[in-house]
Amino acid sequence: MTATPEFDYIIVGAGSAGCVLANRLSADPNVKVLLLEAGGSDWHPFIHMPAGLAKLVGKQGVNWDYDTQPQAGLDGRRMWWPRGKVLGGSSSINAMCYIRGNPADYDEWAALGADGWHWDNVLAYFKRAEGNGRGANALHGGDGPLKVSDLRYVNELSGVFVEAATQAGHTRNADFNGATQEGVGLYQVTQVGGARCSTAVAYLDPIRGRANFTVHTHALAQRVDFSGQRASGVTYLRHGRTIHATARREVLLCGGAINSPQLLMLSGVGDADHLRRHGIGVRANVPGVGANLQDHLDVCTLQHASQRVTYDRLSDAKVAFDYFLRGHSGPGTSNIAEAGGFARSPLAPDARADVQFHFVPAMLDDHGRHRLPGDGYTLHACFLRPRSRGRIELASANPTDKARIEANYLSDADGFDLRMMLECAKLSRAIFAAKAFDPYRGAPIFPTRDDASDEELLAFIRAKAETVYHPVGSCRMGRADDAHAVLDPQLRVRGVDGLRVVDASVMPRLIGGNTNAPTIMIAERAADLIAGKITAPQQTAAAPHAAGMPQGARNPMAMS
Ligand SMILES: Cc1cc2nc3c(=O)[nH]c(=O)nc-3n(C[C@H](O)[C@H](O)[C@H](O)COP(=O)(O)OP(=O)(O)OC[C@H]3O[C@@H](n4cnc5c(N)ncnc54)[C@H](O)[C@@H]3O)c2cc1C
Missing domain, CATH: 3.50.50.60 (FAD/NAD(P)-binding domain)
Known part of the structure; x- marks a missing residue:
């Protein structure tokens, strides 16, 4: 000693x-x-x-790389907690x-x-x-x-998401930390001069x-x-x-x-x-x-893109060139989850929004650890006030x-958290179905059909829901x-x-x-x-x- x-x-x-x-x-x-x-x-x-x-996903040396115990409510899966x-x-x-x-x-x-x-x-x-x-x-x-900054670079699909969400009935909001939290728009980010x-x-x-x-x-x-x-x-x-x-x-x-x-x-x-x-x-x-212990459980809806506008096949060399040699510009400055917002589901018990969206103009499966071929886009939706408690x-x-x-996700006695996850999946589906996505919409990825029944959506949630990192x-x-x-x-x-x-x-x-x-x-x-x-x-x-x-x-x- x-x-x-x-x-x-x-x-x-x-x-x-x-x-x-x-x-x-x-x-x-x-x-x-x-x-x-x-x-x-x-x-x-x-x-x-x-x-x-x-x-950084899965990068050794900067991450505790936790896994939860198997989750009974999620098909016995262990959830990765970076x-x-x-x-x-x-x-x-x-x-x-x-x-x-x-x-x-x-x-x-x-x-x-x-x-x-x-x-x-x-x-x-x-x-x-x-x-x-x-x-x-x-x-x-x-x-x-x-x-705290506005994003320097925004993918065109993030604007499409905001437009589609307004077509699906959500209001626009330019400041989620302003007078009203509810609505959809672009996130402000913790960045300075285009850097984290x-x-x-x-x-x-x-x-x-x-x-x-x-x-x-x-x-x-x-x-x-x-x-x-x-x-x-x-x-x-x-x-x-x-x-x-x-x-x-x-x-x-x-x-x-x-x-x-x-x-x-x-x-x-x-x-x-x-x-x-x-x-x-x-x-x-x-x-x-x-x-x-509480956390936001999140369900990701993924759709193929019919146009090559997403970040899936971006050239690393081009991103690095713009970022490092052209004064922190281009997609390298993107936080990827560029757009999103807050909504009140039909089950909301009070005046607060109970669902949050993060839109990603790329395909995000298993936190990005599993790369899918082609181009696509992802909408995260999480229930904001879970009743389940862990330890x-x-x-x-x-x-x-x-x-x-x-x-202990989805372990609350009356199953409210699971019903809310279903609401999350349905809200996402409605946004992806809106007109603004028509020129970009390819085949659905997760869930595999865009007319899945409630039972099928619940099975999808149990099979695919993940943390959105807020324990x-x-x-x-x-x-x-x-x-x-x-x-x-x-x-x-x-x-x-x-x-x-x-x-x-x-x-x-x-x-x-x-x-x-x-x-x-x-x-x-x-x-x-x-x-x-x-x-x-x-x-x-x-x-x-x-x-x-x-x-x-x-x-x-x-x-x-
Ligand atoms: C992938 C990911 C994405 C996220 N995205 C967002 C987002 O977009 N916006 C947002 O607001 N929040 C986001 N969050 C959540 C947010 O970052 C966390 O809630 C917040 O950083 C938690 O802060 P903390 O101080 O509690 O813990 P941490 O920031 O995790 O700090 C704990 C520190 O303690 C150190 N430590 C732990 N044990 C020991 C020990 N025994 N000895 C010495 N050191 C120790 C750790 O190494 C770590 O550096 C995200 C989190 C993750 C993981």
Whole structure:
């Protein structure tokens, strides 16, 4: 064991949340911050060239490459869960869609016990993070570190999708993060100058020179160390050496929705019976650790294109030439999932959109890992508020073993999630059938017929649905009297001191949209909580947000 210097804060995980915390906390020159990242540096050009995300799929070295346990509701399939293992974490491999969710989602959090996390409070943190190229207004930030841009290059089929969706009854929306979430249009993306703006780019690169800040890559945290009930540091493995680092103030876990609960359990914080089964001493019996796991299940409808306009057979050389030699131009700047939007299905229980679309002008089968011949286009549709709940469990007490992911998709008692997936497939089919696609429409691929019955569509969903990469909730926050909450609303771990979790796992409920910007918001606000900058009145919950969830319309707790 090699001794290392002491730090005030040790942050585990340099992902969407960890990079934000590193930046904000080390802004105070009087505190020393250590950031540990299991992956390596983000040097690879495919991380930074947006369309490189297609090439990152399955790339060793930047991905944890998880597989879930077999899913009973999905023909017993294991689902592939990519997660970033590199500086920037999943923000270095994601699809860059900039989405916050519905304002009412955050009022729902507050109603569930996440005091202080209602929309009127979190909006300021979304804005503080955001540097939107369209400029600042009441709902947007213009000069934050996370650069948000309109796409530089848009495939003609993405415009066709928007037109077709309006013909199918959806409204156009130029800003899903504006006054209304519902509607279809082009996504804004987390990019700067045509390149990916991960949190490593946005928050780490500018602070590399800070004398009070240290980042260690290839550093796998193995456990949180304790002095009594107080977190006193982290033991981690780096280049074959076991290192112990001391935290004078706090240890902050930012490992994401799979790794943070795993690390808590490895450190003796979790369900006592589960820990004992793996021979781990119990420091705090917190049964909620790993529970409440939620994700967006997604069904992709694929159609052949009758014209060669898709990205399927694009020349790599031409893409690279335009991107690298012609000032970040051309299809290399595309995030591939260029267009999409939000819709209310006939089953929507409240005023919020409950379905999200991502349109891809290419054929996307098995996350792009299975290449199909020819040209085609894909429409992802996911149900935004699943009622099924999964769980992260230890596979063993060995920190280098992957945790078990019991995703439990489509396991809700009344089958609502499956009925919603059927709605998703039908909404997609209606859009693909609209007139705007007439000049481009070839034969259907998945499902194989465009007049499939409900039974056939359900079989198709069980056979083909996949994650759209938004696992959250496995260390959820809640009130002190909530026995299954892992954290209090200040994100402090129950039963111990000096330890917080700050990442996507803290969400009490999955928001209606992509999860990168919400995770960054969580970390922005956490930084103020940790530094003691948030005053008590901010911790009280406000009334439900009028735009999304009408007051008195329903009790959000009644959903589960
Ligand atoms: C393929 C893909 C596409 C996506 N597309 C979008 C999108 O278009 N828009 C959007 O908003 N969201 C998208 N998301 C989701 C979004 O990126 C994530 O929700 C978000 O990045 C989660 O942030 P996090 O901080 O919780 O975890 P991560 O960003 O995953 O960060 C966790 C970090 O901790 C490190 N770590 C874990 N365990 C340890 C350990 N023991 N020791 C040291 N380090 C450790 C990891 O290596 C990683 O760097 C996508 C995700 C994926 C995977």
